[in-house]
Amino acid sequence: MTLAAATDLAAATNEHLANLSNTLIYSAMAVYTLAFFAYITEWIFGSRSKIGRTAAALTADPAERKAPAVTVKKGGSTAVLERPKVVVRAAAGQRDVPDGPGAHGGDEQGDLYGRIAVSLTVLAFLIELAGVIARAASVERAPWGNMYEFNITFSTVAVGVYLSLLALKKNVRWMGLFLITSVLLDLGIAVTVLYTASDQLVPALHSYWLYIHVSTAILCGAVFYVGAVTTILYLFKDSYESKLAAGGKPGKFATSFLERLPASSSLDKFSYRVNAAVFPLWTFTIIAGAIWAGDAWGRYWGWDPKETWAFITWVAYACYLHARATAGWKGRKAAYLALIAFGCWLFNYYGVNIFVSGKHSYAGV
Amino acid sequence: MSKTTPDATRTPPAGDEDLGAAGSQLSTAPEDTLNMPSLGVIGWARWFWRQLTSMRVALLLLLLLSLGAIPGSLIPQSGTDETKVADFRKNNPTLGDLYDKLGLFHVYSSVWFSAIYILLFVSLIGCIIPRTWQFVGQLRGRPPGAPKRLTRLPAYTTWRTETEPEQVREAALALLKKRRFRAHLAGDAVAAEKGYLREVGNLAFHIALIVLLIAFAWGQLFKMEGNKLIVEGGGFSNTLTQYDDFKSGSLFTADDLDPFSFNLKDFQGTYEKSGPNRGTARTFQADVTYSLGAYGKSKKTIIKVNEPLEIGDSKVYLTAHGYAPVITVRDGKGNVVYHDAVPLLPLDANITSSGVVKVMDGYRDPKGARQQLGFEAFFLPTYTPGNEVSSTFPALGNPVLNLAGYYGDLGVDAGVPQSVYQLDKTHLKPFKNGKGQQRENLRPGETMKLPNGAGSITYESTEEWANFQVTRQPGSGWALAGAIAAIFGLAGSLFIQRRRVWVRAVKGDDGITVVEMAGLGRSESAKVPEELGALADTLYDQAPGAPEPDEDPTDTPDPQAVPAERLEK
Ligand code: HEM
Numbered sequence: 002m003t004l005a006a007a008t009d010l011a012a013a014t015n016e017h018l019a020n021l022s023n024t025l026i027y028s029a030m031a032v033y034t035l036a037f038f039a040y041i042t043e044w045i046f047g048s049r050s051k052i053g054r055t056a057a058a059l060t061a062d063p064a065e066r067k068a069p070a071v072t073v074k075k076g077g078s079t080a081v082l083e084r085p086k087v088v089v090r091a092a093a094g095q096r097d098v099p100d101g102p103g104a105h106g107g108d109e110q111g112d113l114y115g116r117i118a119v120s121l122t123v124l125a126f127l128i129e130l131a132g133v134i135a136r137a138a139s140v141e142r143a144p145w146g147n148m149y150e151f152n153i154t155f156s157t158v159a160v161g162v163y164l165s166l167l168a169l170k171k172n173v174r175w176m177g178l179f180l181i182t183s184v185l186l187d188l189g190i191a192v193t194v195l196y197t198a199s200d201q202l203v204p205a206l207h208s209y210w211l212y213i214h215v216s217t218a219i220l221c222g223a224v225f226y227v228g229a230v231t232t233i234l235y236l237f238k239d240s241y242e243s244k245l246a247a248g249g250k251p252g253k254f255a256t257s258f259l260e261r262l263p264a265s266s267s268l269d270k271f272s273y274r275v276n277a278a279v280f281p282l283w284t285f286t287i288i289a290g291a292i293w294a295g296d297a298w299g300r301y302w303g304w305d306p307k308e309t310w311a312f313i314t315w316v317a318y319a320c321y322l323h324a325r326a327t328a329g330w331k332g333r334k335a336a337y338l339a340l341i342a343f344g345c346w347l348f349n350y351y352g353v354n355i356f357v358s359g360k361h362s363y364a365g366v
Numbered sequence: 367m368s369k370t371t372p373d374a375t376r377t378p379p380a381g382d383e384d385l386g387a388a389g390s391q392l393s394t395a396p397e398d399t400l401n402m403p404s405l406g407v408i409g410w411a412r413w414f415w416r417q418l419t420s421m422r423v424a425l426l427l428l429l430l431l432s433l434g435a436i437p438g439s440l441i442p443q444s445g446t447d448e449t450k451v452a453d454f455r456k457n458n459p460t461l462g463d464l465y466d467k468l469g470l471f472h473v474y475s476s477v478w479f480s481a482i483y484i485l486l487f488v489s490l491i492g493c494i495i496p497r498t499w500q501f502v503g504q505l506r507g508r509p510p511g512a513p514k515r516l517t518r519l520p521a522y523t524t525w526r527t528e529t530e531p532e533q534v535r536e537a538a539l540a541l542l543k544k545r546r547f548r549a550h551l552a553g554d555a556v557a558a559e560k561g562y563l564r565e566v567g568n569l570a571f572h573i574a575l576i577v578l579l580i581a582f583a584w585g586q587l588f589k590m591e592g593n594k595l596i597v598e599g600g601g602f603s604n605t606l607t608q609y610d611d612f613k614s615g616s617l618f619t620a621d622d623l624d625p626f627s628f629n630l631k632d633f634q635g636t637y638e639k640s641g642p643n644r645g646t647a648r649t650f651q652a653d654v655t656y657s658l659g660a661y662g663k664s665k666k667t668i669i670k671v672n673e674p675l676e677i678g679d680s681k682v683y684l685t686a687h688g689y690a691p692v693i694t695v696r697d698g699k700g701n702v703v704y705h706d707a708v709p710l711l712p713l714d715a716n717i718t719s720s721g722v723v724k725v726m727d728g729y730r731d732p733k734g735a736r737q738q739l740g741f742e743a744f745f746l747p748t749y750t751p752g753n754e755v756s757s758t759f760p761a762l763g764n765p766v767l768n769l770a771g772y773y774g775d776l777g778v779d780a781g782v783p784q785s786v787y788q789l790d791k792t793h794l795k796p797f798k799n800g801k802g803q804q805r806e807n808l809r810p811g812e813t814m815k816l817p818n819g820a821g822s823i824t825y826e827s828t829e830e831w832a833n834f835q836v837t838r839q840p841g842s843g844w845a846l847a848g849a850i851a852a853i854f855g856l857a858g859s860l861f862i863q864r865r866r867v868w869v870r871a872v873k874g875d876d877g878i879t880v881v882e883m884a885g886l887g888r889s890e891s892a893k894v895p896e897e898l899g900a901l902a903d904t905l906y907d908q909a910p911g912a913p914e915p916d917e918d919p920t921d922t923p924d925p926q927a928v929p930a931e932r933l934e935k
Contacts, residue, residue, distance in 0.1 A: 085525040085899075085911070086523060086901075089522075089895045090520050090521075209673040278860070278861075288846075298685075300591070301839070312432075322427060
């Protein structure tokens with residue numbers, strides 16, 4: 002076999018893999034769409050239940066409220082007497098509101114559809130993951146050389162983060178509908194606007210720092226995204242609770258929808274944890290990028306638009322963390338900062354790639 | 367205080383006054399006060415300093431820093447792209463003047479941007495110093511004693527036991543110490559605290575930021591960056607005069623240049639041959655030999671795009687490449703007056719290139735008068751008939767050199783610096799043939815005869831050139847160390863919980879011991895009640911419960927209590 006024939010054969014295999022990848026991505030989109038409808042169904046069935054726990058908690062006379070003591074840990078069965086119970090008290094000034102039951106609102110059928118939706122999400126995730134891997138195999142490198150690849154990898158990781166949180170038994174199933182909606186949007190943009198036939202990287206993108214830098218950037222983005230979704234829902238739920246506490250009567254749709262979400266304080270805390278947990282990783286991502294820039298362009302920091310926006314994003318998240326520690330900035334104000342920070346992240350990805358030219362021009366659009 | 371305060375324990379919030387000292391000092395963050403100053407210069411100065419080092423102002427300065435960084439990413443910057451700035455000025459003269467006044471063409475070295483970050487770092491230092499002392503004080507002191515009413519703490523548990531209070535307290539002290547709490551007996555209760563590394567991490571992070579900034583500033587002051595274009599076979603030695611262009615920080619001196627030299631043996635570029643990305647570069651590499659010092663041994667190496675050559679403190683990067691046709695110019699008598707490889711500048715991704723050939727001396731016209739010659743060169747590495755103006759592939763497929771000549775005075779002796787890639791045609795006249803200006807396409811080896819016996823120009827062959835950027839960035843090691851310390855500090859600060867536990871044991875009126883345990887975290891976390899539960903369980907084994915009295919114990923749990931499970935998200 003001549004060398005040329007061998008290259009042709011390799012090219013054919015790659016083309017085959019690239020086509021396979023496209024098919025898988027489209028299939029994943031189809032399954033995500035099914036999952037999307039299942040989540041919708043869950044929400045619809047859930048609206049049958051009339052729970053109103055938040056309202057009950059916020060309008061009840063404090064004296065009537067039960068003091069539910071909870072045993073955090075039960076001892077061995079030999080103990081005759083009951084073990085001591087740990088009682089947890091909400092911090093002063095915090096609304097004492099129970100978490101909603103989730104999208105299904107306690108409705109059994111709704112719950113069934115919710116489970117179906119999660120199963121479909123898992124399936125779609127696996128298919129999409131296979132698609133990403135096939136794509137990587139077809140180009141013989143990591144799947145993030147252009148915006149199309151970045152998008153498909155990003156949504157895979159975002160769904161992966163969501164499923165991992167579910168697997169860790171975190172109360173996040175309610176997020177499913179919002180997440181899958183945006184995943185579908187992300188994939189839709191990827192296959193229509195951003196699609197680039199599979200190909201190799203320009204030499205400037207050959208570096209193992211690229212692998213480290215971009216993979217952590219994608220992971221950070223996915224987690225920041227989960228944080229941002231929670232923050233938005235927190236803002237809605239918080240105004241809902243404030244309205245109730247002030248004696249107002251929120252609309253029927255808002256009630257049905259927001260009653261099922263966790264309490265605003267839980268949402269707030271969750272988004273804080275998520276954002277705080279990835280902030281060190283984001284710091285690392287920027288540093289890895291700086292090291293790569295040092296190798297590629299002879300300076301580790303040059304205020305290239307992409308670098309500048311990574312820095313702005315970093316400072317914005319640092320602002321948010323500071324705000325959380327500063328009296329008077331907690332709650333809604335800090336939440337707005339978190340959203341601005343995520344906005345910076347988004348702009349760094351879409352805005353800078355499309356509107357601003359710099360050294361990071363690998364967008365392929 | 368806003369309505370939702372999920373971590374309300376750092377400064378004891380309203381309603382928790384009875385926690386007193388127990389809840390204080392869990393963080394060394396400065397308290398935020400907006401008290402108006404007492405009159406007098408010192409009063410104002412102190413007020414100003416306190417404001418500058420407050421969290422609120424730190425937050426504002428951080429916000430300003432991120433806002434201030436935005437224009438620099440949207441407006442062309444002279445530091446990165448001088449030509450774009452010039453274009454912008456030409457297209458928007460009024461806006462350009464305004465931007466100039468505001469320093470918007472060099473945002474990151476402008477007065478106002480510097481003012482923001484200098485204030486931020488003054489604030490940072492002013493914040494770190496007192497916090498460090500405060501923290502050292504906390505380490506020297508002991509965890510504060512138990513508040514009077516433990517029931518008001520975020521996590522609480524109690525039981526009755528027949529064990530003596532002293533024994534319970536002793537057991538508790540031993541248990542807490544074993545769990546690596548700092549614990550001591552204070553009155554009727556054991557006070558314990560853990561998680562000081564959080565504060566260490568936080569201080570380390572903020573100090574690392576200062577190190578990072580100083581290293582960055584140091585690098586800006588002492589950095590150097592120079593470019594040198596070398597044609598295959600050519601060489602370079604690291605002295606100021608050899609550079610095509612050279613930039614350096616304000617404190618850099620020529621003595622700081624590392625003594626080294628290198629030669630470019632060969633440059634290789636490969637390109638995608640087919641597919642939608644046809645022509646995209648695959649590999650660039652430069653084979654060089656280099657030597658350190660004046661008489662160093664020469665070594666061979668390869669420089670690639672992401673793999674600079676490191677010599678001493680300098681790094682040599684491969685940043686650009688192009689073609690350099692070898693040109694020979696002869697006068698009317700056939701004497702060679704010029705023979706050199708002429709580097710041409712690429713105009714597009716397929717390396718359509720242009721440049722000029724300048725014959726400055728040695729040439730005489732057919733009448734024997736001294737004259738200078740200039741040629742405009744336009745080069746297509748891969749010429750496809752029908753496409754006369756641009757190359758169709760970046761590699762040397764079917765090279766064609768298009769030449770047009772001029773004679774007269776090049777203007778190089780006027781003392782005005784001139785680009786080597788442009789002709790100043792004020793004193794030049796084109797060579798003409800019957801149809802106007804003479805302009806011909808040459809292939810390697812071909813010669814264009816100049817009209818009226820003025821001589822000839824030959825395109826012999828094609829060499830490649832590579833551009834090397836030599837940089838020195840002192841302080842980058844420190845910047846890296848600062849960055850790594852910042853990450854670890856940050857992780858410690860964000861992931862470690864600082865918390866306190868109190869265990870009180872007193873004899874009740876009925877002679878039975880009442881044990882109370884309470885926990886307080888810096889932020890409300892599920893971990894605090896969990897840990898308290900585990901501690902209580904262990905202690906319970908050593909001080910087992912006594913039967914409940916008939917009536918309710920006086921310490922009913924607080925009515926505001928919420929289930930622990932709610933926090934476990
Ligand atoms: C370059 C500027 C700064 C950056 C990027 C920055 C970043 C951060 C970050 C990311 C945190 C979160 C870590 C944590 O919550 O433990 C933090 C915490 C903190 N920062 Fe800064 N900071 C800066 C300047 C300052 C200044 C000027 C002050 C003093 C006024 C300050 C005081 C604090 C304090 C007290 C905390 C701990 C808050 C707490 O205990 O929860 N920082 N900072």
